[in-house]
Structures are given as C-alpha cells and as structure tokens.
Amino acid sequence: MRRISTPVAYFVMLLLTIVSASRTQASWEEKLAAADGQTVRFNAWAGSPAINGYIAWVGDEVHSRYGVTLDHVKITDASEAVARIVAERAAGRETNGSVDLLWINGENFHALKRAELLHGPFAFELPNFRLVDTDGKPTTLIDFTVPTDGYESPWGMAQFVLLYDSAALPEPPRSTSALGDWIAANPGRFTHPAPPDFIGTTFLKQLLLDTTPDRAPLGGPVDEATAADLTAPLWAWLDEASPHFWRRGRAFPSDGQALHQLLDDGEVTMSLSFNPGEASQLIAAGRLPETVRTTTFAAGTIGNTHFVAIPASSSSKVGAEIVANFLLSPVAQARKQDPRIWGDPTVLDLDRLDAADRALFEALPLGVATLPPAALGPTLAEPHPSWVDWLEREWQRRVQG
Amino acid sequence: MSLVLQGVTITIEDQPLFAALDLEVRAGETVAVMAPSGAGKSSLLLAIAGGLRPPLRSRGRIYLDDRQLDGLPPERRNLGVLFQDPLLFPHLTVWENLAFALPRGLARRERRRRIEAALERAGLAGLDDRRPGTLSGGQAARVALVRALLAEPRALLLDEPFAKLDAPLRRQLRAFVREVIQGAALPALMVTHDLEDALGLDATITRLATPQSPSAADQATPRSIASARRPSSMPG
Amino acid sequence: MSTPFAVWPPLTWGILVAPVVAGLLGTLAPAFGYLPAIGLTRPGLEAFVELLALPGVWVSVALTLCTTLAATALAWLLACAFVASTTALPRARPLRRLLSPLLAAPHVAIALGLAFLVAPSGFLIRLVSPALSGLTSPPLWVFPGDPFGIALVLALVVKEMPFLVLMLLAAQAGRPVERQLLAARSLGHGPLAAWSVAVLPQLYPSLRLPLFAVIAYGASPVDMALVLGPSVPPVLAVRVIELLGHPDLVHWATGAAAAVLLLALAGLAMVAWWLCEWPVQTLAKRLLRRGPPARPRVSFALPALVVPAAVGVAGLASLAVMMLWSIAGRWRFPDSWPDDLHLDAWIAAPDQLGVALLVTAGLALVVGLAATSLALLCLEAETHRSRPVPARWQLWLYLPLVVPQAAFLFGIQVLLVALRVDGSLTAVALVHLTFVLPYAFLALAGAVRTFDPRWALVGRSLGHRPGAVFWRIKLPMLAAPVATAFALSVAVSAALYLPTLFAGSGQVRTLALEAVALASSDRRSAGVVVTLLAALPMCAFLLAALVRARVERRA
Structure with a gap:
C-alpha cells in the first residue's frame, strides 16, 4: 500500500506547494519530520466494532509511515469529548489538552468553533484535501449550514437511509406519510433511537423537512416566534404514530446500534442509519439477516459529511494533521468504503484520482444491501445546528413531560 | 406418656459413635445418659430434638407417646430443651422470651396470668422487663426452664443444664428442676458427665458404650440399674 | 500509640x-451557583429552578425513590428468606456457594445478560417459541426498559441480594445461631418464624449500614439503568450524567443541582427505611407476643428458598447467555440456540x-x-x-x-x-x-x-x-x-x-x-x-x- 500512496503524496505535495507558495507556514515535509514520535489521542465514537477495527488499522498505518502513535480514546458520544475540551479551557488549560483529534460534525462543531476552541484553519492545507469532491459534495465545506472555514477536515459522507427486512416487508414505505400508514397498520414494529442520540435527532429533522409548511426558515437559527408553526405537523405526525411504535412509544432504544439489534432480534421490521453502506457491513459481520435491504424516501433524505477537528489545546497538532491527511488518502478512503470493513462512503472525487487509486474504489463490491449512488435519491441539506437542541428539548418535553 | 429410643446411635461417615441405645423414659421419670466428654451425648440430645447437623447423622427410632419423632422438624416434636447455656434471646425481655413460648389461641388476660404465675413459681416475679444480659446465672437458667415449660412440652431434654453454675446454685436449681419434672409428670432425658447431677434429679442412669470405653458397656436396660438410684432426700 | x-x-x-x-x-458549590472556573459567581438557586423546569423531572424523582426502595426491600426480603431457609435446611446450604459468582460479577454484566434473558425476543421466550408459545415474532411487551422501572428493580435485586446474604452470614458467624434456632423451634415455632424473631433482630444492627449502601447504590445505578432502565424519562442519576456530559456549560450547574437532589433523595429513602423499622419491629413484637401456633403448620422453609434461589439462577443464567453470545454465530428469534458457534x-x-x-x-x-x-x-x-x-x-x-x-x-x-x-x-x-x-x-x-x-x-x-x-x-x-x-x-x-x-x-x-x-x-x-x-x-x-x-x- 505504501508503494501506491507515495507517488500520490508527492503529487499532492507538488500541488500544495503551488497553491500555498505565498504562505509562510512550515512545509508539509517539515511537518512530517516534526510529527515523528508524537502521540495523537483520537477521540472517536466507539460503539461499533467495525469502526474500532478500522481506526486500529489507521493507527498501524500512521505509525509505520510517519512514526505517529494513534491512541483511540473510545467515547460513547462526541459531546463527551466536547464537554471535556470546554471543561479544560474553563480550568485554565491552554496546552496539553486531553484531545488531539476529534470525530465531529454539526452542533458539536458549531459549539467548539463558536467558542474558538479549535485549531485552524488547517484542512485546506492538507495535501490530500485537493482530492475532496467539494463541488459534488458541498457538505464537505458546509456543515449543518455552518461553513467549516478549514477548522475541520472531511472524513466520510452520510445519507439518512432506512433499513428493512425484505422478508417481512417486500415493499417499504418511501415517504413520511407512507411510513405513518405502515406504522399504524403494523403496530409495535417501528421505533427510533431516543434523541439526543444523533440518529434519533436526524429522524426528527427528516420528519420536520418532510412535513413543515416552509423549509426556508430551517436554514437559519431557530426563531421561537415561528418554530411552533413550522414544527406543528411534525408533532402531529408523531402524536398519531408513536402509540403504534415499539413498546407503544413508552421506551426507545438508546442509539442506532441498539435499533439494529432490535431488527436482528425481529422485534422491529425497520431500522435507521446515516450510512448507506452500513446494512451490507452488518450483514457481512453476521449482525443483520441477509434479507435486510436499504431504501430512502423518494423525495430525498438528509445528507451530511462527518469530519475530524483538532482542538486548540492539543500539543500534538502536527501529528493530528498528519493523521487527518492520511484519513483523506485514497488508500484509507477506499478501505473505509469497503462494505466488508466499514462501508462509509468516500468524500473524494474519483475523477481527481489517478488510475491506480480509482481502481481501488472500482474494485470494491457494492454490498448486497447497498443502493447504487444513483438510486439513493436526492440529498436534503441539514437544518441550522440550533434546530438540533431545540428539537431535542421539545421532543423530551412532549415525551417525558 | 413416655419417650422411647429404639436402637438410636449417632454416626459420622457411617461409623457409630456409641453402641445403639434402647431406652424408655416414663412420665415423671428422669433418665440420665452418662458418658465422658466427646462421646456424642450432646449429639444424641440434638438428634432427639431434631437439631443434628451433617456430617453427623442418627440411626434408630424415637417415639414420644407412640408418635414417631425422627424425621419431624423440631417445632413438631413437642420437646422442651434445656442447654448448658440458657439461650435466652438477648434482644427480648424476660417477658417477651416467655411470651415467645406460650402457644397462640389464649386470651390476652389468660396469657398474662400464665406468664406471671410461671414467673412467680420460679421465684422470678418482678423481672418481667429485664433483659437476659442483666440476669444472674441462676435466674437465667430458671427463666429458660420456665420458658421451655410454657410451650407445653410432652417431654424434657436436658444437656448438662447445671454445668455452668456454681455449687450452691446447682443444688438450688436441681431441686427446682426435680420438682418441676415430677409436678408436670413429664418424661425427662438428661445427658451429663457429672454423677452428682444424675443423682440430684433422682435419675435412672444409663451409660453410653463408646469404642474408647468398651468396659463401660454394661449394655443393661435402664431398669436393671435402677439400683443406682439414691434416696431423693440426699443432698446434691 | x-x-x-x-x-x-x-x-x-x-x-x-x-x-x-x-x-x-465540588458538587454543592456549582449547584448553588458558585464555580468561578465556569463563570458562576453569583450564589443562588437558579440551577434548581432550571432543574425543576426540565420535562419529566418529577417522574424521574418518583422513579428514583420507588425503584430504590422497592429494590432494597425486595433484595432484603429475599436475602432473609434465603439465609433463614438455608439455615433451616442444611442440605440446601451448598446453594450459598452459587451466589458467589454473582457477588463478583459487575452490575453492568448482570444487567446486559438479564436484558437479553427477559426481553420479548430474549432467551426465555426463545426457549418456548414457537413450539409452546406459538410465537414466530416477539410479543409486544413494554419490558425491559418499562416506564415503571420493574426491569431495573429486578436487575438490582439480582445483584444486591447476594451482597445482603453475605452480610447476613457474616453477622451470623460467631453467634450461637444453631442452638438459638433449635431452642426457638423446640418451643413450637416454624423455622422461618424462629429465625425472623429469634435471630434476625440480633443481626439487624450490623445490617443497617449495608442496607443503606444498597439504597445509595439503588439511587445511582447508572450502568444498569442505561441498559434496562426506563428511557423516557430515565431515573434521576442518568439525567445527572447526561447533564454533566453536555457540551454546553450552562447545563453543568443544572447537573450539579440534580446531583444534590439525588443526594437528598437517597437521604430521604434512608430516613424512610429507618422510619419503617419501627412499625415492622412493633408488628414483629406483636406476633411474638402471640406465641407459637398451637398446632405447627407445614414448614415454609422450602417455598421460601424457591424465590431467592430462582433470583440467583436468573443471575447466573444472565452471565451464561452472555458467554454463549460471545461465541455465537447467527442467532435469531425464535431459535433457542445459535445456528453455529465461532x-x-x-x-x-x-x-x-x-x-x-x-x-x-x-x-x-x-x-x-x-x-x-x-x-x-x-x-x-x-x-x-x-x-x-x-x-x-x-x-x-x-x-x-x-x-x-x-x-x-x-x-x-x-x-x-x-x-x-x-x-x-x-x-x-x-x-x-x-x-x-x-x-x-x-x-x-x-x-x-x-x-x-x-x-x-x-x-x-x-x-x-x-x-x-x-x-x-x-x-x-x-x-x-x-x-x-x-x-x-x-x-x-x-x-x-x-x-x-x-x-x-x-x-x-x-x-x-x-x-x-x-x-x-x-x-x-x-x-x-x-x-x-x-x-x-x-x-x-x-x-x-x-x-x-x-x-x-x-x-
């Protein structure tokens, strides 16, 4: 693999030198030298053995290639790490923070960026960033309507999809209203993770986009004056459907993984995911029945990009940049997209790769349950991050109150 | 009323501790089973009372008034048991210890009367609210006896009940116990290693034949050694 | 010296x-509005006002109190029944050893196994499906994770009962329990009554603190509650953790206030328990004054053993099914055994x-x-x-x-x-x-x-x-x-x-x-x-x- 990527690195470096010739920053080669021996504590959600295995592979690679030690700090939610970064700043720690690299997007990124707790901008200067499909995948530059401004580097693509057991459900519903009808006709066989789990919150956002009378205001911060009207149809839909949810809507799975387990156990017939390749990966891992398939709503589903960011308090910023750059390399991106490994779609533009690298992607199997890109349907933009908190609180008020 | 043992012995890993014992104790009569320490006499008493624990096991049959006792739980054997220690429950007052023994179904006034009468008879009047810890050795022993009798037993078992008392108290208590046994016309079985105890209760003496002391194996029935009895007027 | x-x-x-x-x-200060490091400098009760305005907070409070007291009382009753009946039935004593793996097993391990054991698609239903139950898809029960916390109580009991049994046995050691029991039974009391009246009151003073420890744990069982506790809303301890883990510092003070409330609830539960000792004691005294039953009834020692032993077996089975899962291949409802092992x-x-x-x-x-x-x-x-x-x-x-x-x-x-x-x-x-x-x-x-x-x-x-x-x-x-x-x-x-x-x-x-x-x-x-x-x-x-x-x- 090293043989493949070294020419790429040179090519990219050449590009970079041209682009950033005017800048006074240390050259990439100097950074590579400086990073040797650094330890990068990568705070990343660790709820999936497939992802943990992939990150372990990345650790091996960056260690043998650049002498960077990658320490996967396993967390159950990115907000944990965000809370820690904030706490350390509150306690007056400016350097040597406990997080060097963080898997992040959406409201967590928004919070850290607003509080000026992130290192950067660094992403646009990564040699491999030139390969990112910024035109075809605009969410690599705009995260939940907030410009990244180079404070986070894209890692993978996500699109909201529904998983279903084709043995029990040959024709899955392909719109919010069809889903509602199906739930009413099949009580107890549908649920979603409890917000603030991000799959649960994304499901609410998807419902909101599908039911709201006017999508335009969702692109801006929540305005309490209009929020009630914008979300009224969403709550009406839930009020009607949730009594027919799994466990009558009195209990919810904790996250997407728990929901997949329920699908495997046969307690529910549908599951939700933000990764179009996840179903195939789970089937390959023996965690879902082979009859599971993926579908989306005909009118489109929410899509976004997930990123890695570097806290300003990190003392291994250079090492973290090296890792972020490696995560963007065709080798790493192709392995990540492999449904047998993880199945997470690439952020790269295949047209910008040379033939050998493109072949890496073209050799990948699609996966038995993965839709070809053309069949995924339109991608809907995320609402403004402020909606996340608002929707979560309102949902909790309605369900728990 | 009589307590009958037929071929009773205690075994450990199928080895008997003493030769099988045949015994009949009639109402108002006291039989003392004598043996040196460690011969298994306390275990014999536990076996009769229903408190024997593995690895010790008992063999033979035990009857009380033609009712077979072996196999029954202790609470269905109708036996009053007195140990070396009075075993008064330390968290209960004297009154509560006694009330704990008096069978259910009596009117409250009748219960009170009986308990007071029993205390009076034992020379314990006025000690109702005392805790066992504050009683003297002799007082505690008498409360224990009164408690055993209040449960209306059909026979009494005594395990060296005087062993822990000093000489004058012993004499006093022996007299009291003898009086009680004869008054209630109960069969009484005592185990002891002290001949004085046996004689003091007018007991018929039988010895356990143990492997260590085969010479003591006068496999006699209790009747045949009735001559060991001494006049009841003899002091201690 | x-x-x-x-x-x-x-x-x-x-x-x-x-x-x-x-x-x-460090918890009280931010709860009452003082922790300069995160910008709280004006002492006050704002955090508590914020806390009580959270949706469903009162449900969480009630859940915490009820599950804590129910789990403690149940674990205590079963521990007493177990110790009393194994003391009365010497042949059942080896069962005591059965409990030691449960004593050693962490709470979360028990919770995970139990959740799979009792779920609608869990092991017990699989055992009888479809042959006996006729089920080809899991039933629609709201359990575990039920809104009343019943599954949580069950899991707490499985874990805390062995602890209380251990504490009871330790307190019994060195006391003439055997002979006291025999004395009480010779007076005509059944084995359980004899143990409860003659032995238990002597042990209780040294059991009060372990019981309070059980209450304290029951008030704060985050790992167990995350696995099989109610989710909307969860028990208070889970909300404390959620609030303190929130990226927005504003929630910290609320979380600290919730922690203080939790402390108060645990204290309240302990006081409630302590107050209950009185009526229970009085009732026991009254029973005691009635004396032994005129004619001894059948012994309840064996029935009293069944429930605690079943709880112990459920705990062991929880660990066993998780071990089986670690080597299971495909294993779907309603199969009671994995398709293959690897x-x-x-x-x-x-x-x-x-x-x-x-x-x-x-x-x-x-x-x-x-x-x-x-x-x-x-x-x-x-x-x-x-x-x-x-x-x-x-x-x-x-x-x-x-x-x-x-x-x-x-x-x-x-x-x-x-x-x-x-x-x-x-x-x-x-x-x-x-x-x-x-x-x-x-x-x-x-x-x-x-x-x-x-x-x-x-x-x-x-x-x-x-x-x-x-x-x-x-x-x-x-x-x-x-x-x-x-x-x-x-x-x-x-x-x-x-x-x-x-x-x-x-x-x-x-x-x-x-x-x-x-x-x-x-x-x-x-x-x-x-x-x-x-x-x-x-x-x-x-x-x-x-x-x-x-x-x-x-x-």
Whole structure:
C-alpha cells in the first residue's frame, strides 16, 4: 500500500506547494519530520466494532509511515469529548489538552468553533484535501449550514437511509406519510433511537423537512416566534404514530446500534442509519439477516459529511494533521468504503484520482444491501445546528413531560 | 406418656459413635445418659430434638407417646430443651422470651396470668422487663426452664443444664428442676458427665458404650440399674 | 500509640473521607451557583429552578425513590428468606456457594445478560417459541426498559441480594445461631418464624449500614439503568450524567443541582427505611407476643428458598447467555440456540479490548494490594491502641458507600481537573481506592479483631518487635482472610463504572466502561467483555481459595 500512496503524496505535495507558495507556514515535509514520535489521542465514537477495527488499522498505518502513535480514546458520544475540551479551557488549560483529534460534525462543531476552541484553519492545507469532491459534495465545506472555514477536515459522507427486512416487508414505505400508514397498520414494529442520540435527532429533522409548511426558515437559527408553526405537523405526525411504535412509544432504544439489534432480534421490521453502506457491513459481520435491504424516501433524505477537528489545546497538532491527511488518502478512503470493513462512503472525487487509486474504489463490491449512488435519491441539506437542541428539548418535553 | 429410643446411635461417615441405645423414659421419670466428654451425648440430645447437623447423622427410632419423632422438624416434636447455656434471646425481655413460648389461641388476660404465675413459681416475679444480659446465672437458667415449660412440652431434654453454675446454685436449681419434672409428670432425658447431677434429679442412669470405653458397656436396660438410684432426700 | 502502625489509620481515614467531602463540596458549590472556573459567581438557586423546569423531572424523582426502595426491600426480603431457609435446611446450604459468582460479577454484566434473558425476543421466550408459545415474532411487551422501572428493580435485586446474604452470614458467624434456632423451634415455632424473631433482630444492627449502601447504590445505578432502565424519562442519576456530559456549560450547574437532589433523595429513602423499622419491629413484637401456633403448620422453609434461589439462577443464567453470545454465530428469534458457534469475537478481542483488559487488571491488582495492606495496617494499629476504637470509625468506613456516587463524583472531577491529574491512571487508582477500602475492611475486620492476642504476646515474649511479630506470626496465620479481602477488592475495583468514568474523564478505558459502550451495539463483543469482567474477579477468588486450602493443609 505504501508503494501506491507515495507517488500520490508527492503529487499532492507538488500541488500544495503551488497553491500555498505565498504562505509562510512550515512545509508539509517539515511537518512530517516534526510529527515523528508524537502521540495523537483520537477521540472517536466507539460503539461499533467495525469502526474500532478500522481506526486500529489507521493507527498501524500512521505509525509505520510517519512514526505517529494513534491512541483511540473510545467515547460513547462526541459531546463527551466536547464537554471535556470546554471543561479544560474553563480550568485554565491552554496546552496539553486531553484531545488531539476529534470525530465531529454539526452542533458539536458549531459549539467548539463558536467558542474558538479549535485549531485552524488547517484542512485546506492538507495535501490530500485537493482530492475532496467539494463541488459534488458541498457538505464537505458546509456543515449543518455552518461553513467549516478549514477548522475541520472531511472524513466520510452520510445519507439518512432506512433499513428493512425484505422478508417481512417486500415493499417499504418511501415517504413520511407512507411510513405513518405502515406504522399504524403494523403496530409495535417501528421505533427510533431516543434523541439526543444523533440518529434519533436526524429522524426528527427528516420528519420536520418532510412535513413543515416552509423549509426556508430551517436554514437559519431557530426563531421561537415561528418554530411552533413550522414544527406543528411534525408533532402531529408523531402524536398519531408513536402509540403504534415499539413498546407503544413508552421506551426507545438508546442509539442506532441498539435499533439494529432490535431488527436482528425481529422485534422491529425497520431500522435507521446515516450510512448507506452500513446494512451490507452488518450483514457481512453476521449482525443483520441477509434479507435486510436499504431504501430512502423518494423525495430525498438528509445528507451530511462527518469530519475530524483538532482542538486548540492539543500539543500534538502536527501529528493530528498528519493523521487527518492520511484519513483523506485514497488508500484509507477506499478501505473505509469497503462494505466488508466499514462501508462509509468516500468524500473524494474519483475523477481527481489517478488510475491506480480509482481502481481501488472500482474494485470494491457494492454490498448486497447497498443502493447504487444513483438510486439513493436526492440529498436534503441539514437544518441550522440550533434546530438540533431545540428539537431535542421539545421532543423530551412532549415525551417525558 | 413416655419417650422411647429404639436402637438410636449417632454416626459420622457411617461409623457409630456409641453402641445403639434402647431406652424408655416414663412420665415423671428422669433418665440420665452418662458418658465422658466427646462421646456424642450432646449429639444424641440434638438428634432427639431434631437439631443434628451433617456430617453427623442418627440411626434408630424415637417415639414420644407412640408418635414417631425422627424425621419431624423440631417445632413438631413437642420437646422442651434445656442447654448448658440458657439461650435466652438477648434482644427480648424476660417477658417477651416467655411470651415467645406460650402457644397462640389464649386470651390476652389468660396469657398474662400464665406468664406471671410461671414467673412467680420460679421465684422470678418482678423481672418481667429485664433483659437476659442483666440476669444472674441462676435466674437465667430458671427463666429458660420456665420458658421451655410454657410451650407445653410432652417431654424434657436436658444437656448438662447445671454445668455452668456454681455449687450452691446447682443444688438450688436441681431441686427446682426435680420438682418441676415430677409436678408436670413429664418424661425427662438428661445427658451429663457429672454423677452428682444424675443423682440430684433422682435419675435412672444409663451409660453410653463408646469404642474408647468398651468396659463401660454394661449394655443393661435402664431398669436393671435402677439400683443406682439414691434416696431423693440426699443432698446434691 | 507510638508503634510503627499509628500513622496508618489517619492516612486511611483521609483516603476514605477526603474525596467524599471534597466531591460533595465540588458538587454543592456549582449547584448553588458558585464555580468561578465556569463563570458562576453569583450564589443562588437558579440551577434548581432550571432543574425543576426540565420535562419529566418529577417522574424521574418518583422513579428514583420507588425503584430504590422497592429494590432494597425486595433484595432484603429475599436475602432473609434465603439465609433463614438455608439455615433451616442444611442440605440446601451448598446453594450459598452459587451466589458467589454473582457477588463478583459487575452490575453492568448482570444487567446486559438479564436484558437479553427477559426481553420479548430474549432467551426465555426463545426457549418456548414457537413450539409452546406459538410465537414466530416477539410479543409486544413494554419490558425491559418499562416506564415503571420493574426491569431495573429486578436487575438490582439480582445483584444486591447476594451482597445482603453475605452480610447476613457474616453477622451470623460467631453467634450461637444453631442452638438459638433449635431452642426457638423446640418451643413450637416454624423455622422461618424462629429465625425472623429469634435471630434476625440480633443481626439487624450490623445490617443497617449495608442496607443503606444498597439504597445509595439503588439511587445511582447508572450502568444498569442505561441498559434496562426506563428511557423516557430515565431515573434521576442518568439525567445527572447526561447533564454533566453536555457540551454546553450552562447545563453543568443544572447537573450539579440534580446531583444534590439525588443526594437528598437517597437521604430521604434512608430516613424512610429507618422510619419503617419501627412499625415492622412493633408488628414483629406483636406476633411474638402471640406465641407459637398451637398446632405447627407445614414448614415454609422450602417455598421460601424457591424465590431467592430462582433470583440467583436468573443471575447466573444472565452471565451464561452472555458467554454463549460471545461465541455465537447467527442467532435469531425464535431459535433457542445459535445456528453455529465461532470465535470471531474472541479473535478480535486482543485488538479491541486488550488495552482495557490490561488497564482493568492492573488497576485491580494495584488497588487491591493497596486496599488490603491499608486495611490490615489499620486493624493492626487498633490492637496496639491503649483505648478501644470508637464505634464512629465504622460509620466513616461506610461513607463512600452510603453517598450515591453520582452525587459527589462530579465534584471529584472538578478537583482532579483543577489539580491537572484528571484522566490519569493515578487519579483513577486513587478514586478506586476510596471505594474499595471499605470492602477490604469489612472482609478483614472480623478475622483480625478476633485473632487471639496471646499469639502476639508469645512472639513478643520471645524478644521480637511488634513489626516482626506482625510479619512473621500474624500475617502467615491470617493468610486466608487476607487473600479473601484481596479478591473482594479486585472484584469491586473491576466493577466500578461511574468512579472510573469521572476520575478517568472517560479516557481511562476499563472493561466496565467498554461493557456499557458496547451494551447496545454488538452482543458478541459485549459477551466477550462480560466474560472477561466475570472471569477477572473469579481468578482472584480462585487464588484466595488456593491460599485458604494451603493454610488449611498446613494447619
């Protein structure tokens, strides 16, 4: 693999030198030298053995290639790490923070960026960033309507999809209203993770986009004056459907993984995911029945990009940049997209790769349950991050109150 | 009323501790089973009372008034048991210890009367609210006896009940116990290693034949050694 | 007093008490609006106003109180029934050994297994499906995770009953229980009544603190509640953790206020329990005054054994099904056995869990050694005192156990962050020590305090210093209880979830943390973690058993 990527690195470096010739920053080669021996504590959600295995592979690679030690700090939610970064700043720690690299997007990124707790901008200067499909995948530059401004580097693509057991459900519903009808006709066989789990919150956002009378205001911060009207149809839909949810809507799975387990156990017939390749990966891992398939709503589903960011308090910023750059390399991106490994779609533009690298992607199997890109349907933009908190609180008020 | 043992012995890993014992104790009569320490006499008493624990096991049959006792739980054997220690429950007052023994179904006034009468008879009047810890050795022993009798037993078992008392108290208590046994016309079985105890209760003496002391194996029935009895007027 | 042992009690006292007090202060201050580090400088009750405005907070409060008291009462009843009936039925006594794996198994391991056991698609339903139940798809029960917390209560009972049984048996040891029981039964009382009236009241004073520890844990069972507790809304302790984990600092004060409320609830539950002692005692006295039944009824000893034994079996089965999952291939409803067995999850384990296993074992080893040594040295110091140790000591010992963890761990974290040692192994080890020490003490106190002082006298008469007597006479003679205390310490350390999460800032990953993280995702990996978590303390107990066997052979 090293043989493949070294020419790429040179090519990219050449590009970079041209682009950033005017800048006074240390050259990439100097950074590579400086990073040797650094330890990068990568705070990343660790709820999936497939992802943990992939990150372990990345650790091996960056260690043998650049002498960077990658320490996967396993967390159950990115907000944990965000809370820690904030706490350390509150306690007056400016350097040597406990997080060097963080898997992040959406409201967590928004919070850290607003509080000026992130290192950067660094992403646009990564040699491999030139390969990112910024035109075809605009969410690599705009995260939940907030410009990244180079404070986070894209890692993978996500699109909201529904998983279903084709043995029990040959024709899955392909719109919010069809889903509602199906739930009413099949009580107890549908649920979603409890917000603030991000799959649960994304499901609410998807419902909101599908039911709201006017999508335009969702692109801006929540305005309490209009929020009630914008979300009224969403709550009406839930009020009607949730009594027919799994466990009558009195209990919810904790996250997407728990929901997949329920699908495997046969307690529910549908599951939700933000990764179009996840179903195939789970089937390959023996965690879902082979009859599971993926579908989306005909009118489109929410899509976004997930990123890695570097806290300003990190003392291994250079090492973290090296890792972020490696995560963007065709080798790493192709392995990540492999449904047998993880199945997470690439952020790269295949047209910008040379033939050998493109072949890496073209050799990948699609996966038995993965839709070809053309069949995924339109991608809907995320609402403004402020909606996340608002929707979560309102949902909790309605369900728990 | 009589307590009958037929071929009773205690075994450990199928080895008997003493030769099988045949015994009949009639109402108002006291039989003392004598043996040196460690011969298994306390275990014999536990076996009769229903408190024997593995690895010790008992063999033979035990009857009380033609009712077979072996196999029954202790609470269905109708036996009053007195140990070396009075075993008064330390968290209960004297009154509560006694009330704990008096069978259910009596009117409250009748219960009170009986308990007071029993205390009076034992020379314990006025000690109702005392805790066992504050009683003297002799007082505690008498409360224990009164408690055993209040449960209306059909026979009494005594395990060296005087062993822990000093000489004058012993004499006093022996007299009291003898009086009680004869008054209630109960069969009484005592185990002891002290001949004085046996004689003091007018007991018929039988010895356990143990492997260590085969010479003591006068496999006699209790009747045949009735001559060991001494006049009841003899002091201690 | 000037023996070399005099320094240890104050030091140990510090380890037990200082973190709790500092933690409580660090929680109280932000709750009442004062923590300059996060911009809170005006003391007030705003955090509480905010807290009480949270949706469903009163439901969480009621849930916390009810599940805590219900679980404690049920565990207590069953523990009493179990001890009473195994005391009455000697042949049932080997059942007591059945409980020791449950004692050693961490809460989260039990919760994970139990959740799979009783779920609508769980093992029990699979056993009878479709042949007996006629079910081809799981039934639509709202259980576990039911809104009333019944599943949570059940899981707490499975875990706490063995603890109370152990405490009851320890309290019985050294009392003439057998003969007292026989005396009571000869008066005509059934075995259970005899035990409850004649024995239990004597034991109760030494059981009150362990019961309060059960209440404190029941109020703050975050790992269990995350797995099978109610979710909308969850119990208060889960909300404390959610609020304190929120990226927005505004929620911290609310979380601290929730922790203070939790503390108050646990206190309330303890007071309620204490108040209930009176009527129960009066009722027992009244029954007692009625005397034995005129004609003894059938014995309830066997029926009384059935329920607690079933609870024990459910606990063991929980561990067993998770072990089966760790080697299961495809295993779908309604199959009662996996399609195939393979070791994939175990093969992946060294990569995924190797570090966590090393960290857990290393921590347990170090903390176990430290706790056992400190407890031993303190107890030794006691014997060199001229005056007896005041009874208050015993109370302090229990402090880390009777304060709900969620109520003071946040304060400890604030402290650790301020000292810049949060997230370090040292910090985690120190906080572990606080929670492990009481158990090491409990396991050792009896043996050391009843150790015949004449042995030491003989040694000193022969011209040896106290230290030499301790090392060369006392320690070898006490090897068995010392090994047991060490094993118990290892078990407690391996099971700690919240203290590890807070002191380690989530960065020191132990198996208990991995278990919660994997709880919802992959049952095979979770099965591996549960197996390792159960195996680690079992190894320590096995070691203790070997030491005991050797001591007995020598004797």
